[in-house]
Amino acid sequence: MIAGAAAGRWGPSVGIGRDEFNVEPTGRPFGHFDAVRKVFARSGHEPLVAIENISFDLHSGKLVSLLGPSGCGKTTFLRIAAGLIAATSGIVQINGIDVSEPQPDFGVVFQQPNLMPWRSVLKNVLFPVEIRREGGEEAVARAIELLSLVGLSGFERVYPAELSGGMQQRVALCRALVHQPKLLLMDEPFGALDELTRMEMQDLLLNIRAKTKATVMLVTHSISEAIYLSDTVAVFSKRPATLVDCIEVGLPYPRKPETRYTPAFTAFEHRAGCALGITR
Amino acid sequence: MSGARMQRSIFPLLGVVVLLCLWQGYTALSGISQIVLPSPYDIGLVSIEQFHLLLQATWPTLVETVLGFALALLIGVPLAVSVANSRLLNLGLYPILVATQSIPKVAIAPIILVWFGLGIESKLALAFLVAFFPVVVDTATGLKATPPGLLELAHSLRASPLQIFMKVQMPAALPFVFAGAKVAITLAVIGAVIGEFVGSVAGLGNLVLSANAQLEGPLAWAALLWLSVLGILLFSAIALAERLLMPWQGTGRH
Structure with missing residues (x-):
């Protein structure tokens, strides 16, 4: 386990359990999850334990992937972190706030992508600022800049139905970033x-993250995606989800497609595979 | 491609022409009375000769239909909104809605006439009664069918209930509202004519009745023709409004 060996530029940002905290210079991690548990009540059935006692810290500016088998509860965990649903018990603290x-x-x-078919691409991106009533020249300029960053310049006035799936998801990414969030949460994007x-x-996301410096928490079931993108990969077990491994991916950024074919990359993939129980 | 388009425009026309020829041929060969079945030629001739009379009769029917339809939208859409957003209202109102809808409008027409008299009000009320149900049902269905992903997005942005309604639910329901409106406008014509049949002094329905009573078969049929044209024009107006208000519809199907 690398957690705790806080040496180097790409040092660990996630530790398993409380005693393995990797405390930032400011004293408090950006995000702090402690003994998070989620149980779904089901009528006529036993309650479903989706998440069992997950604890880790999320450090500012880092990209953390939640990797696990389908239906293991990693999306549930992300939704708890996003404040969309509440944890049954445990501490969910992000940026000093108890997220509920x-x-x-x-x-x-x-x-x-969840784009609104009746809004043009630009208006879809501006939806969050509109909801906050923060619209204005500045927001529009930011939206246009984000769209050009993801290679969608010239598509501002187009309706989503005319875009391919990948383009639509790029619009969704711009929409998530338009109000300059501190934390970007991505559910198998x-x-x-x-x-x-x-x-x-994936390259686009790494690019954008380098520019915006946002902290990112991303759910995926692809091992290579998790390794390629992340500072840290939190590996979840089958349901009920527990944290089985925290992989500090020491590969330097910027990562290039060639990175995928290096022995170090493969070694990390292997370790994730072991944690998931699919290789030995 | 253009061949297929030609086919699309020519074949419906051809169908109509063949039907008219058969009709004309039958009336000419069988010697059937004009009162029972006038020929297409006679109907066309009367339509031109009595143009002024027909136009005069169209106006009240048009007004009854449009006002009844507008009233159906004005009352139906807000009602659908409350039904879609409140479980209690839904439980309390829906059975009543369905019950009123299962009363045959022809049967209720004499009562409406007693209430509102021979004037435009009774026709307007009937047009409203028949048009109102599809507006409510389709709008409520549309509001309830808002994609959950969009609701979750709005929720993640902490949108207020009013914002969610105005910016997500309503635009998402708009295609359903228009589907209901298209059914409603054609039904509104029927409602207005039912009203005119039961008791009236003007309108195309009234003209059909009086022409029939005076054994003027071609005029009665001409009034019928004008009624169907009226229905088609009103339907097209709604379809046009739909295209103008929802420019995103039909995009993406290159």
């Missing part, structure tokens, strides 16, 4: 895309 409802400085990207688009989007 969605926070204004969060941005969420869902599995589906590239899951619905084909392999090539997916790899393109």
